[in-house]
Amino acid sequence: MDDSHGQAPPPEGPVDGASPRPGDYSAPGLSRDEGAPAETQGETAAAASPTPGHESPALSLEPVAEHVFQPGPMPGQPAGDPPPAPPPITPFKAKRSGGRGRIFLGSVAAGIIGALLALLVLPAAFGVNPYDLVRGKVKINQSGKTQGTTVTPTSPRQGVSDVTGVARAVTPSVVNIDVRTAPQSTPFSPGQSEQGVGSGVIYTASGYIITNNHVVANAQEITVNLASGEELKARKVGADPENDIAVVKVDKSGLPTIEVGNSDDLVVGELVVAVGSPLGFEQTVTAGIISALHRATGASSQSGQTSLLTDLIQTDASINPGNSGGALCDGRARLVGINGVIATRSGGSQGIGFAIPVNTAKSVADALIAGRPVSHAYLGVQGQSISESIASKYSLPLSEGAYVTRVVPGSPADKAGIKAGDIIVGVDGKPVKTIDDVIAGVRAHAVNDKVAITYYSGTSKKKATATLQEKPTTVPNQ
Numbered sequence: 486m487d488d489s490h491g492q493a494p495p496p497e498g499p500v501d502g503a504s505p506r507p508g509d510y511s512a513p514g515l516s517r518d519e520g521a522p523a524e525t526q527g528e529t530a531a532a533a534s535p536t537p538g539h540e541s542p543a544l545s546l547e548p549v550a551e552h553v554f555q556p557g558p559m560p561g562q563p564a565g566d567p568p569p570a571p572p573p574i575t576p577f578k579a580k581r582s583g584g585r586g587r588i589f590l591g592s593v594a595a596g597i598i599g600a601l602l603a604l605l606v607l608p609a610a611f612g613v614n615p616y617d618l619v620r621g622k623v624k625i626n627q628s629g630k631t632q633g634t635t636v637t638p639t640s641p642r643q644g645v646s647d648v649t650g651v652a653r654a655v656t657p658s659v660v661n662i663d664v665r666t667a668p669q670s671t672p673f674s675p676g677q678s679e680q681g682v683g684s685g686v687i688y689t690a691s692g693y694i695i696t697n698n699h700v701v702a703n704a705q706e707i708t709v710n711l712a713s714g715e716e717l718k719a720r721k722v723g724a725d726p727e728n729d730i731a732v733v734k735v736d737k738s739g740l741p742t743i744e745v746g747n748s749d750d751l752v753v754g755e756l757v758v759a760v761g762s763p764l765g766f767e768q769t770v771t772a773g774i775i776s777a778l779h780r781a782t783g784a785s786s787q788s789g790q791t792s793l794l795t796d797l798i799q800t801d802a803s804i805n806p807g808n809s810g811g812a813l814c815d816g817r818a819r820l821v822g823i824n825g826v827i828a829t830r831s832g833g834s835q836g837i838g839f840a841i842p843v844n845t846a847k848s849v850a851d852a853l854i855a856g857r858p859v860s861h862a863y864l865g866v867q868g869q870s871i872s873e874s875i876a877s878k879y880s881l882p883l884s885e886g887a888y889v890t891r892v893v894p895g896s897p898a899d900k901a902g903i904k905a906g907d908i909i910v911g912v913d914g915k916p917v918k919t920i921d922d923v924i925a926g927v928r929a930h931a932v933n934d935k936v937a938i939t940y941y942s943g944t945s946k947k948k949a950t951a952t953l954q955e956k957p958t959t960v961p962n963q
Contacts, residue, residue: 696810746819761811773802865896
């Protein structure tokens with residue numbers, strides 16, 4: 486570390502003596518007893534002139550003492566006689582300077598009066614109280630007009646730009662969830678119970694809490710820790726693995742609920758705030774933006790099974806293990822998503838996290854709380870994604886799309902005429918590149934909706950319309 490950091494730089498002048506002060510004749514080139522010769526004064530002035538960018542100290546030069554002239558004797562006058570008296574001097578009548586002084590004072594007074602008039606008249610012309618203007622109480626609002634209160638311009642979508650307000654409003658409604666799972670026994674080991682941690686969002690004041698299915702999937706014991714520090718036992722009400730949403734219940738009323746927003750109104754680039762318990766650190770707040778919408782990605786459960794999650798919100802707000810089930814809020818502190826998945830190579834946050842839209846989470850939670858089955862639209866096909874290598878190996882006419890490996894008898898796809906070996910390339914006019922696109926397209930609809938399917942049968946391109954049905958509980962895929 487440089488020890489000179491923070492110290493003033495050394496002076497640029499001579500270092501072997503004190504700097505000259507104004508009027509100090511001990512400075513080099515000046516002497517109290519003798520001055521510089523007349524022919525060298527120009528050189529002295531040139532040497533003393535400041536260099537560009539440097540300001541030389543002002544020199545105050547005092548007047549040199551006058552020499553008294555003693556006249557000698559006049560011609561014809563004896564030496565020693567006193568000199569003749571000087572001729573009488575007519576007193577000179579000094580010119581009075583009061584006229585200029587009056588003009589100067591009048592100009593100053595006129596300037597002050599003009600400034601006061603401007604201070605009073607101009608604000609009044611814009612509808613502003615001059616007294617408020619002087620006190621600094623007037624601000625500019627979004628419309629450009631002045632008013633007597635402070636207004637902070639913000640984006641109508643983004644809401645506040647200061648995350649502290651969102652954190653203050655949201656954190657009381659986010660809980661930490663500790664889970665103890667049942668022992669997983671094997672023929673070689675009796676197995677031991679495991680502990681996990683996740684997050685949850687208080688949905689109702691009566692104690693219903695939304696979280697992820699994978700947080701409480703194998704839970705034998707659930708403990709909820711409120712933001713106040715109170716610890717409560719909870720029970721699982723129900724879960725929907727397909728949307729990775731679950732609801733747990735604590736026996737306590739009067740809980741602080743979170744305000745629910747509308748995930749259909751979200752836009753890319755909008756401010757979002759994530760709150761949860763990453764790695765067990767409760768009430769952690771992180772902020773970012775919405776990076777993308779309508780994402781689809783696979784998620785692995787504790788049992789090793791992979792399920793596809795669709796229509797996800799992608800965000801760069803830091804999300805880590807333990808954030809699952811926590812809140813993703815917009816700039817107005819409204820819940821817009823339930824954090825659930827991260828894309829990572831290291832196991833930690835890499836700026837790619839996903840949340841389940843709150844409209845989906847709310848629909849699932851309402852059904853689970855009411856004891857109704859969660860509805861899922863169903864097409865009735867199973868398949869795999871096509872790649873260039875697969876297309877080359879099996880001589881397929883396309884290098885991308887969803888290859889149908891099986892059609893469930895009696896399903897909407899079967900009734901629409903789709904057969905095994907066909908290649909689906911579009912759902913409702915949107916291109917299909919993988920089997921995941923087919924699943925996402927179907928899940929975007931409700932039961933009894935009609936869906937347009939574009940597909941290839943051999944080399945022939947065809948179109949069909951399928952009426953979606955309720956998904957049977959025994960069918961794992963679309």
